[in-house]
Amino acid sequence: MARLLLRGFDIRKAWLDGTAQAQLIDSLRPILKSAPLFRPVTPSGKEMSVRMTSAGALGWVTDKTGYRYQAQHPKGMDWPAIPDQILDIWRDLASPDRDPDCCLINYYGEGTRMGLHQDKDEADFSWPVLSISLGDDALFRIGNQTRGGKTESIWLNSGDVVIMGGPARLTYHGIDRVRFGSSKLLPKGGRINLTLRVAR
Ligand SMILES: O=C(O)CCC(=O)C(=O)O
Numbered sequence: 001m002a003r004l005l006l007r008g009f010d011i012r013k014a015w016l017d018g019t020a021q022a023q024l025i026d027s028l029r030p031i032l033k034s035a036p037l038f039r040p041v042t043p044s045g046k047e048m049s050v051r052m053t054s055a056g057a058l059g060w061v062t063d064k065t066g067y068r069y070q071a072q073h074p075k076g077m078d079w080p081a082i083p084d085q086i087l088d089i090w091r092d093l094a095s096p097d098r099d100p101d102c103c104l105i106n107y108y109g110e111g112t113r114m115g116l117h118q119d120k121d122e123a124d125f126s127w128p129v130l131s132i133s134l135g136d137d138a139l140f141r142i143g144n145q146t147r148g149g150k151t152e153s154i155w156l157n158s159g160d161v162v163i164m165g166g167p168a169r170l171t172y173h174g175i176d177r178v179r180f181g182s183s184k185l186l187p188k189g190g191r192i193n194l195t196l197r198v199a200r
């Protein structure tokens, strides 16, 4: 379990072993059933290539009216609760004092990516965003606190956890590409990234 610090991002390689990864996937199955993945559209009208859903009191959504957290899935139902196993990772690595109110679930299929962005729709940036990688390898790019400038990249593998907090809380980051089929964790391939957030 190597620990790397890259531009203030605290990267815990192989934080979750294979058993823990498989348990997390099992805990996500009922969530994906009751709050199905949807394809988000950015405010400028572009479809994102990832599909997403959320668990928790709030979920992150985007459509033509903007980026925001809201209490219901776009289809109208409440988001399912965040499973305890996922909360435990937050309590271990981020804070035992306050649980996140959102677990954003991103699914990366073949050919998907996520452009460089800041996570800035949350009310209080003193809480970190904690990211959990499951499934296929992904090339994670880290930029700066403002747009532009030199970037650095690192491959994230299944079981890796990244804590984006402190001075790096508003650092630009994104996923350039996924090595589709590189992991056997998901029967149909692809990558799931969970981000735990204190939204409000
Ligand atoms: O997929 C990842 O590793 C990062 C996801 C991300 O940055 C986000 O959902 O805001």
Ligand SMILES: [Fe+2]
Pocket (backbone or CB within 6 Å): 117, 118, 119, 173
């Ligand atoms: Fe992000």
